[in-house]
Amino acid sequence: MVINPDNYGLRLFVRYLVLCLIALIFIFPLVFMINSSFKPDSQLLADTSSLRAFLPVGDISLDNYFGAFQRAxxxxxxxxxxxxxxxxxxxxxxxxxxxxxxxxxxxxxxxxxxxxxxxxxxxxxxxxxxxxxxxxxxxxxxxxxxxxxxxxxxxxxxxxxxxxxxxxxxxxxxxxxxxxxxxxxxxxxxxxxxxxxxxxxxxxxxxxxxxxxxxxxxxxxxxxxxxxxxxxxxxxxxxxxxxxxxxxxxxxxxxxxxxxxxxxxxxxxxxxxxxxxxxxxxxxxxxxxxx
Incomplete structure (x- = not known):
């Protein structure tokens, strides 16, 4: 059986593309959690309606981490x-x-x-x-x-x-x-x-x-x-x-x-x-x- 290198490379590309998309679906909650941990509550709730929720933009600080250690x-x-x-x-x-x-x-x-x-x-x-x-x-x-x-x-x-x-x-x-x-x-x-x-x-x-x-x-x-x-x-x-x-x-x-x-x-x-x-x-x- 002769394998066409072009078809094999295309199938391999599609396979990895699908795997990357699946990986992104599972990574999104982690990205949202980490980015939200640096934002104040007002901005966190406002960003949930857009892609800004997955980006480290706006008022970024470590205040939430300090507050977490103070609370518990x-x-x-x-x-x-x-x-x-x-x-x-x-x-x-x-x-x-x-x-x-x-x-x-x-x-x-x-x-x-x-x-x-x-x-x-x-x-x-x-x-x-x-x-x-x-x-x-x-x-x-x-x-x-x-x-x-x-x-x-x-x-x-x-x-x-x-x-x-x-x-x-x-x-x-x-x-x-x-x-x-x-x-x-x-x-x-x-x-x-x-x-x-x-x-x-x-x-x-x-x-x-x-x-x-x-x-x-x-x-x-x-x-x-x-x-x-x-x-x-x-x-x-x-x-x-x-x-x-x-x-x-x-x-x-x-x-x-x-x-x-x-x-x-x-x-x-x-x-x-x-x-x-x-x-x-x-x-x-x-x-x-x-x-």
Whole structure:
């Protein structure tokens, strides 16, 4: 089959043009948010009726950012969310990958039934278990620096531990592990490797794509948490960014400060996504394994 270079170049140009247009559609809200964060409320609302809303024109200043920090402890909220989200992602990848490894490679009684139960938890809305879970964590003991404590409310652990293991992440790992070459596992076992050595020396080095995918999904879920922290955290020093957003809708709403706050809390998401995107591409290039 002979490919006409002119037609191929035209198709490639059209393809990239369409992709650029789609990218612009998704970028427009970010551009509007960032530009609006530098404008006073009167100009912000007036510019929404024209393309000026997407341009850094008019009375541009950092007043909204200063006002946002005066209205709420923005740095503390961002720190809380990054800490809770980061620890949850790391622990979730470890625990869920271990569970998926057990479901995929080990043989034990009731394995398939247990996996079905784990997957079935995906259809249970969180609102159903929110109150029972609240009653549970309010009575659970914890051994900390101050000795035995009763109850997990107003702590970081109450925002982390209930979300470490979930059915979706386990299912993603199980599906990916099933696609790995079985010959690698068998050869490792024949050579005397323990199951733990197979996990961290053979399976996990080949699992870069699923690690990046699971990390992104878990990060978005945890960073956008609102209902659970609103229930279990009443003290300001443990509140995440989504609960902190309520500070800007009390009394007089300053939309410029709202946009500034949204810009500030979006930065960690963009940094995390760009980092994981590079890690995902690097893992694909370095492994190249197909089951």
């Amino acid at each position: 402890p923005v740095g503390l909220f961002v720190f809380n969310s990054v800490l809770v989200t980061g620890m949850t992602v790391v622990l979730s990848l470890l625990i869920c990958s271990l569970a998926a490894f057990s479901f995929t490679f080990l043989r034990w009684k009731g394995r398939d039934v247990m996996l079905s139960i784990v997957i079935a938890t995906l259809i249970i809305p969180f609102e159903i278990i929110a109150i029972p879970l609240l009653l549970l964590v309010s009575k659970l003991p914890w051994i900390g620096l101050n000795g035995l404590e009763l109850g997990w409310l107003n702590t970081y652990r109450v925002q982390i531990i209930p979300w470490i293991a979930d059915g979706l992440t386990i299912f993603l790992f199980v599906q990916y592990f099933k696609g790995l070459p079985g010959e690698l596992i068998e050869a490792s076992r024949v050579e005397g490797a323990s199951w733990w050595q197979v996990y961290y020396r053979v399976v996990m080095p080949l699992s870069g794509p699923v690690l990046a995918t699971a990390a992104i999904l878990k990060f978005l879920v945890m960073y956008n948490q609102y209902l659970w922290p609103l229930i279990v955290v009443q003290q300001e020093n443990h509140r995440p960014v989504m609960v902190g957003l309520g500070y800007f809708f009390q009394l007089n709403v300053a939309w410029g400060e709202v946009m500034a706050y949204l810009t500030l809390i979006t930065v960690p998401v963009l940094i995390f996504y760009l980092f994981l995107q590079r890690a995902f591409i690097a893992s694909i290039a370095s492994t190249g394994v197909k089951g």
